[in-house]
Amino acid sequence: KETEVKERSVFDIPIFTEEFLNHSKAREAELRQLRKSNMEFEERNAALQKHVESMRTAVEKLEVDVIQERSRNTVLQQHLETLRQVLTSSFASMPLPGSGETPTVDTIDSYMNRLHSIILANPQDNENFIATVREVVNRLDR
Incomplete structure (x- = not known):
């Protein structure tokens, strides 16, 4: 009901009166502030999206590195087992x-x-x- 009263009171303000102009200025200032805030949020969002994309790229690179390291570890483990067998038979x-x-x-x-x-x-x-x-x-x- 409070918003209805507020809306009704807004519509009840006679046009081009001092009260109307002040109300209009206040709404314009509020709208400018909202646009400014919106623009700041969009800039932050764009920066965050760049960070997210950068992180995705880094994660993908790390996943490739992990796969390569696992492959190397497998090869090294096989080499170690072969070396153990050779040493065992030699000694x-x-x-x-x-x-x-x-x-x-x-x-x-x-x-x-x-x-x-x-x-x-x-x-x-x-x-x-x-x-x-x-x-x-x-x-x-x-």
Whole structure:
């Protein structure tokens, strides 16, 4: 009802009176402010749309990168498995001094760590063993 009263009072203002002109100026000022606000929102919207498009492009690029990295990881994982198998078969006849441990595909990582520790810890005591390790490694390079 308040809007009806307001509308009625607007229509009840006699044309070209001071009150009408003031009311008209107020509406024009309000309309200018609304247009200005609308233009600002449109500018913000355009800027945000550019950001969104930029983000979409970045996401697409990252998705391509992820696919490439997954592919590389698969290739590297296959290479690692092949390397583990080659090392296991190459060192199968070489039990570690002290423990007598020989490698399996599942234990080759720990075997190689222990082998490295043994070589660094007592190189003088394990000269023959180290020479055999060198021979095995040299055969791997071929």
